[in-house]
Amino acid sequence: MQVATGALSPLLHKLGDLLVAELTLSSRVKKGVQSLTTELELMYVVLSKVGDVPADELHPQVRIWAGKVRELSYNMEDAVDAYMVRVCDGRQVELGPNNLKNRVKKFFKRTKKLFTNGKALHQISGAIHDAQELANQLGELRQRYDLVASTDGVANAIDPRLKAVYRDVTELVGIEDRRDEVIEKLFNGDDMSKQQLKTLSIVGFGGLGKTTLTKAVYDKIIKQFDCGVFVSVSRNPDITKIFKNMLYGLDSSKFANINEAIRDHEQLMNELRVFLQDKRYLIVIDDIWSEDAWEIIKCALPKSDLGSRVIITTRITSVSEACCPSCDDIIHKMKSLDNDDSKRLFYKRIFPQGSECPVELEQVSREILKKCGGVPLAIITIASLLASNDQQIKPKYQWDNLLSSIGRGLEEGGTAKDMQRILSFSYYDLPCYLRTCLLYLSIFPEDFEIDRDRLIWKWIAEGFIQGGEQDIRLFELGERYFTELINRNLIQPSYVDFHGRVRSCHVHDMVLDLICSLSTVENFVTILDGTKQRKSNSDSMVRRVSFQNSMSKHTTHQVNAISMSKLRSVTLFRTGVDMIQTLSNFHILRVLDLEGCNLQKSSHQIDLRYAENLLHLRYLGLEGTFVDVLPMGIGKLQFLQTMNLRTCMVMPSSVGRLGHLMCLYVDITVRLPVEIGNLVSLEELNEVMVGGTDAIEKELGKLAELSVLGLWWEGDDESVCNSLVVSLANLWKLHKLTSFLCGDARFDDSWDRWVPPPHLHAFYFYHCTSTLPRCFNSSLFPVLSCLHVVVDRVRLEVDIQILGKFPALRSLWLGTTKDQCTLLSKGSSLAMMHSPS
Structure with missing residues (x-):
């Protein structure tokens, strides 16, 4: 039911934006929006609670009701988007990436005359009226059936994880070696006399056997302790029950009636501390999900020098780190079987x-x-x-x-x-916004390496990431979401760069199986791969489609693309699909991702001129398609946020009309139009060839929102370089900058005068100067953590002394044009370079 919540969230934001435009909406329409928003907010609260319950534990009425709320949300959001598109009417919208309400208000004021009594207002008014009626009906149904409390009683079923606790070790394979490895870490060769309390954390995603391994360790070593207990915590811990279980497990005779006793947390905590104070104990806290729960539990565990041990298991990396803050504590990462x-x-x-x-x-x-x-x-x-x-x-x-x-x-x-239930605990422990982001991974085939940036920009285009904090960009929020999924071991890193940042990931087949199942139940993504019939109600209900490689030609022709009138997202992992022939039918398409599909080899030539009619489009992925020319009509796509045009050779001037564009990936050989300076929302421009004249260089200085910029430039005109340096001085939000000079010219004087942006974290500076520029001053680079420099001549002692004073520098490459770049240092050792000693 989480998808219904995810569908409501962006709609509530957009209805709030409509209310900002109070000068343009009639009082009747405004009251309708307010009434609808109120009812939907109540539904959002209910759905958030329902979303915490697995779908098979809900009554059918709840699932039906949530499905209707989801469709209401989708349809109403489509109506709001259609209204915005009609109001835009081909005009450039001057919208930046932040302060959304102010931007929307300015936009509506500017376009008031276009729709005071026009068709757009009539359509949005009718849509709001219809949505109000349906929302009221759904609200009455919710109250009539008391849907929040309605479950099938399956929630009381036996936890399948209990089987791991009581499984006979002789049934398992390889458990002895793993058990002995953990025991060695736990004792570290000591005789256990006069030792401080030590904690060992076992971390890994669901199904790796953390509980089974821990129980085997516990059974092997418990006789070496005065007392011990094995207690499970779970996602929603009852601390009182946990403390009572601990007491009963430690001494079942002394605490025989503890479960009937009335005690608060503090009393139980004190009782545990008193009992354990003079004992060497072994405590296992199995399946802990939050740092807060650990902070409470650890207060009941007295520290002494008796050699006591605590073992915790968790699926979440940050929780394991919080449980093991001391250098004596140990984190054991579970590995797969060989x-x-x-x-x-x-x-x-x-x-x-x-x-x-x-x-x-x-x-x-x-x-x-x-x-x-x-x-x-x-x-x-x-x-x-x-x-x-x-x-x-x-x-x-x-x-x-x-x-x-x-x-x-x-x-x-x-x-x-049982397996899916165990894995689903990780899913239902996620915050609402992360569940939708995780389900979206079902669009990718099994064993597919998922590029982080591609995924985040698609999340943004789908509306899964909603802005909140004033100074936080949507992409930065997306990076946090991605990192959290890594932290929870729901996705695994595939490629980690030398800065330690995960650049791509993959999904374990068992996790993919879970999210595909959930996605099917929620009608979230329709996967067409030729293996089986999809389970959605009808083609008209399909919102997102993923065409995958195993589709046969026979299956391709069975796709009824024309009837998919509400399709929002198309992702292709194969070519030759009839569906793309009907691009013009997808009037509300937001995501069109054809990356990696060689359209030149397709048996059906795809005419991208149809794409200029996709006025709702937010994401256009054409990398690897070998499309040579982008149509001039691309400038009509006023709400486009991301364009990946690597391998596209010709870019029309109409690109300059894309006022919402935040990310532009182009091939290094592509010459950008001069109108690039109009892209005032642009945050990422991966590669741009400059040089020759200073036209593009000057335009770059207008892109004040740029966070990532890659410059490849040629020529020997110093005035052009001066223009470039002046433009760069205007880009105060840059976090990452690459500057690569092709040719033998050097511009030391120009770069000496450069003032770097204060938030620059990564700087790649190749062949632009003969020696280290004078602007390389530690006071000008307060947060720079990664620096790559290639110059003609390195003044080793002088340059190292200069760079060694950069306060945040963690990774440094320094080399000459004739030699290979050498990694000089990483981390805190940089500070040692300029130490007086």
């Missing part, structure tokens, strides 16, 4: 004792295990689906069918549902 252990565990569950895998099943077994990725829970689950009660091996076609289903939603079954 190939041999994975195979042993898999075969042990399927084949009769002592028998081997039949030759005809070896290949499909390897492919299944590859998808399981060494995750014990996944291996056990898949093996259980293939095992037979009568010891008979299932035929190969059943193995093939199961293989094809992994990553697209496993077939129904008790074991598979």
